[in-house]
Amino acid sequence: MxxxxxxxxxxxxxxxxxxxxxxxxxxxxxxxxxxxxxxxxxxxxxxxxxxxxxxxxxxxxxxxxxxxxxxxxxxxxxxxxxxxxxxxxxxxxxxxxxxxxxxxxxxxxxxxxxxxxxxxxxxxxxxxxxxxxxxxxxxxxxxxxxxxxxxxxxxNGRKPNIPNFAECVECKQKGTVCVMVAKGMPCLGPVTQAGCGNLCPSVHRGCFGCFGPMETPNTDALAKRLLTELGQDKASVMRSFRNFNANAPAFREESLKHE
Amino acid sequence: MANSQAVIDRKDLDALFTLLTEEGYQVIGPRAEDGAILYAPVSGPDDLPRGMGDEEEGGHYRLSNRNDAQLFGHTKAVQGLKAHLYPARQKLWSAEKAGHGFRVVKDSSPQPRYAFIGVRACELAAMVIQDKVFEGGPYTDKGYAERRKNSFIAVVTCNHAGNACFCASQKTGPDVSEGFDLKLAEILDGSRHVFLAEAGSEKGRAVLERLPKQVAEEGDKNAAAAQIDAAAKGQKRAMIAGVADLLAANLESPHWEDVAKRCMSCGNCTMVCPTCFCSTVEDTTDLSGLKAERSRKWDSCFSIDYSYIHGGSVRNTGASRYRQWMTHKLSHWVKQFGHSGCVGCGRCIIWCPVGIDITAEAKAIGKGA
The missing domain is CATH 3.40.50.700 (NADH:ubiquinone oxidoreductase-like, 20kDa subunit)
Known part of the structure; x- marks a missing residue:
């Protein structure tokens, strides 16, 4: 060789x-x-x-x-x-x-x-x-x-296996219990790209969105849920999206709605 | 011939675990962990979620305290037994560089032998559906087939319905008439705590024969039947009749756009669905390029890559992705496999982070039609 x-x-x-x-x-x-x-x-x-x-x-x-x-x-x-x-x-x-x-x-x-x-x-x-x-x-x-x-x-001249889907997929594949559904914790997992290795949810914390928006982020639907059933106020929702990836277009637009 | 029934005392239930372990099975049963009921290895009845119940609603789940001694007083685990029989990631084969080509190394690691204790009617129905998917055609999934053949299934019948349950309308439960090795009904009446047991296979009969037991009384049989009745009548949700044709006739319904406003395409529904079987194949290499491996991984029809073909993805909108999932599950599945792909467990409702309810969406499409 x-x-x-x-x-x-x-x-x-x-x-x-x-x-x-x-x-x-x-x-x-x-x-x-x-x-x-x-x-x-x-x-x-x-x-x-x-x-x-x-x-x-x-x-x-x-x-x-x-x-x-x-x-x-x-x-x-x-x-x-x-x-x-x-x-x-x-x-x-x-x-x-x-x-x-x-x-x-x-x-x-x-x-x-x-x-x-x-x-x-x-x-x-x-x-x-x-x-x-x-x-x-x-x-x-x-x-x-x-x-x-x-x-x-x-x-090796191949496409990297880097998924663009939501962190939720990583949670479920690992068998991590959903912190949002089972503990009522705010979590950005559904709108965040997978790849971190399921760090926060696997230690019972909501996702902070470190990997930025997933491929088709419906931040509006998540923000509505955070504001209603999960009892978050506008300032908290704004801060959730305005974080390490504050300038990523989907997160940026959502945070501006809650200023 | 009707299967003979017997009664196993709660204090003798250890014997079932011991026996299955002696037979070489890894015993998997419900455990209360991380604020939920999960299927995990259990070494005896003490590991079971004694006195635990579960609250469920759209996008909502909590463990609750039943203040009783029931071991199976919950409704269902977060995930069915899909993760055991059809693992999230499975190595298919590996390859090594050999001259100008490569040599394939088949994966010949032995498959585990699972004994599942506490399997619900909906979960058993889901296994039967996946059997058809993985073993029904000319190309069978050998890994799945071997794990399934190796497994021992001890069903526990439901004694009440969860809020998201709709198995009665899908005709997959709450009673179980076949497909199990052992069927147990937990009966707790004051200080009397027993399991009405029935074998459903030769494997099950062999196990039941060796367990300490008493003769089943009429009262126990009646109590078990009453539990099933309560579990059926207690169901608050139902799938509307004729949903397969209804959805097929409403592929252009404006309601798909309405769902898309709420749906995050996060894929949770497909991951927790005990029948969803879509997968992708992933090739990996080592840095030197001398070794490669091919694995099968769970995939979801909610991802963009899933429908990627030359030139792009064919399902770029949330509406098209949700429609694909729901119409396949409830409508196209019937044409493909001869029955619905939904067992009415309600997991997609509970574990949807925004609580989208497949039964309500079906009704809404019916109203708009």
């Missing part, structure tokens, strides 16, 4: 917390297999090696919040064959997209002693609003098995 040429992998970060790229280091047992399969050419969390492009595949974490980032992502796009965005920041704008609902200058004045030193954009936006993205991997943070699956699929 002849070895495949090792694709060159770059991992880049924009406005984000680093958690998603650390998922790659969190692969533990699989990590050696990953380094066997790809050449890690740029990944500052893992190596001081600072190899220049071109790359075969680039993982991008974080959202675009500064003019510098908006320029840098264009250069990265030019230097890679495949560009995969990872995490809620890169795919929807992240928690920092809360600024999109307000005037960013107000935050600058409160947070920084010298706001005039800060050069920032009015909004936090996903990478796909700036350059063409080949695959978006959701999550806050991403699930390491899903990350491995995406790399694996790319290496």
């Amino acid at each position: 002849t070895a495949r040429a090792k694709p060159r992998l770059g991992v880049f970060k924009f406005s984000s917390c680093d958690g998603c790229q650390l998922s790659l280091l969190d692969c533990e047992l699989e990590l050696l297999a990953v380094t066997d399969a790809v050449e890690i050419a740029y990944f500052l969390e893992a190596t001081r090696k600072d190899m220049k492009g071109p790359f075969d595949v680039v993982l991008v974490e974080g959202s675009i919040t500064t003019p510098h980032e908006a320029e840098l992502i264009r250069q990265i796009r030019k230097s890679t064959k495949a560009l995969i965005t990872i995490g809620a920041c890169a795919t929807s704008g992240g928690i920092q997209a809360l600024r999109n609902f307000k005037d960013v200058n107000g935050f600058l004045e409160i947070v920084y002693a010298r706001p005039d030193y800060i050069e920032t954009l009015d909004t936090s936006t996903p990478i796909a609003e700036h350059v063409q993205v080949d695959f978006e991997l959701r999550g806050c943070p991403i699930n390491k098995y899903q990350l491995l699956e995406v790399l694996n699929a790319l290496l």
Whole structure:
């Protein structure tokens, strides 16, 4: 069996917390297999090696919040064959997209002693609003098995097995009792994309929507249920949708209804 | 010949578990876990949900305390026995790279032998429906067939109806006349706590023969019959008559759009339905590309990928997806398999996060027709 040429992998970060790229280091047992399969050419969390492009595949974490980032992502796009965005920041704008609902200058004045030193954009936006993205991997943070699956699929020339259906399917396949129906807890599961590994419902917590809207999110129906049978007030419903994926269109539109 | 009946005392019920375990079965029965009744491994009567009942409504479920000693005083578990007989994920085969091609490695792991205790009429009816799906045609599902053949089924008849139950109108319960190995009716009258038992197969007769038992009295038989009667009469919901033809004649009803406003396409109804059998096949590889595996996974007609064909998905609206599910279940299923695909357990009503009620939607379509 002849070895495949090792694709060159770059991992880049924009406005984000680093958690998603650390998922790659969190692969533990699989990590050696990953380094066997790809050449890690740029990944500052893992190596001081600072190899220049071109790359075969680039993982991008974080959202675009500064003019510098908006320029840098264009250069990265030019230097890679495949560009995969990872995490809620890169795919929807992240928690920092809360600024999109307000005037960013107000935050600058409160947070920084010298706001005039800060050069920032009015909004936090996903990478796909700036350059063409080949695959978006959701999550806050991403699930390491899903990350491995995406790399694996790319290496083997197949479609990644990343479902876009609701988290409810993951609950039922795992045998997790519905916290909404059996405990009356608010849960975003029915409108959230599966993939987290059923983290919150399996420890008796409602889904927080970390993986963003599922493929056909009927947020209106869920919000109505939260406001009636589940006894939530408008402010709670607004906050439920205005979270890590506040800027994802379906969640954004629903949260605006409850302002 | 009518099957002979006997009475097993509550304190002798341990013997049934011991016997089944000795016979090599993994005993699966109802347990109260995570605020619900679940089918899970049980080692004896002490694991059963003693004194527990359940409240059910559209999108609502709570365990309740019955303040009695009944072991089967609940109505039904969150999920039927689908997850055991037809697991959510099942490896079909794997392959290894060999020269320019690959070598297929068949999955030959032995199938489990389950003894199911506490199976309800609707759950047994659902198994019979899935038997037809997986074993009825020229291509049988060997894994399912083996697990099903290996299984021992101890039915417990219902003594009351849950609020979402409508098995009487679907003619799948509450009584059970065939398809079981053992049928039990729990009778609790003051300090007397017994199970009226009846064998329904050779396997069941062999087990019943070895259990400590007494002769069944007329009073016990009457009590069991009265329970079934109460479970039938207590049903608050019913599927309207002639629903198969009604739905077939109303494929363009404006009501589908009305349901779509409420339906979230989350797939819960299909996951908890004990007869829903749709699956997808998933191929995975290892990073090196030297090994691959093919698995079968539960799928749902509410997902976009489910109806994806070249060029896109054919069911892009909530209305089209709900219509597909409901008309298949209640109408096309009849043409496909000769009977309805709904056993009237009401799980789709209970576990729908927004409480969409299949019986009410059928009525609404009837009114609009």
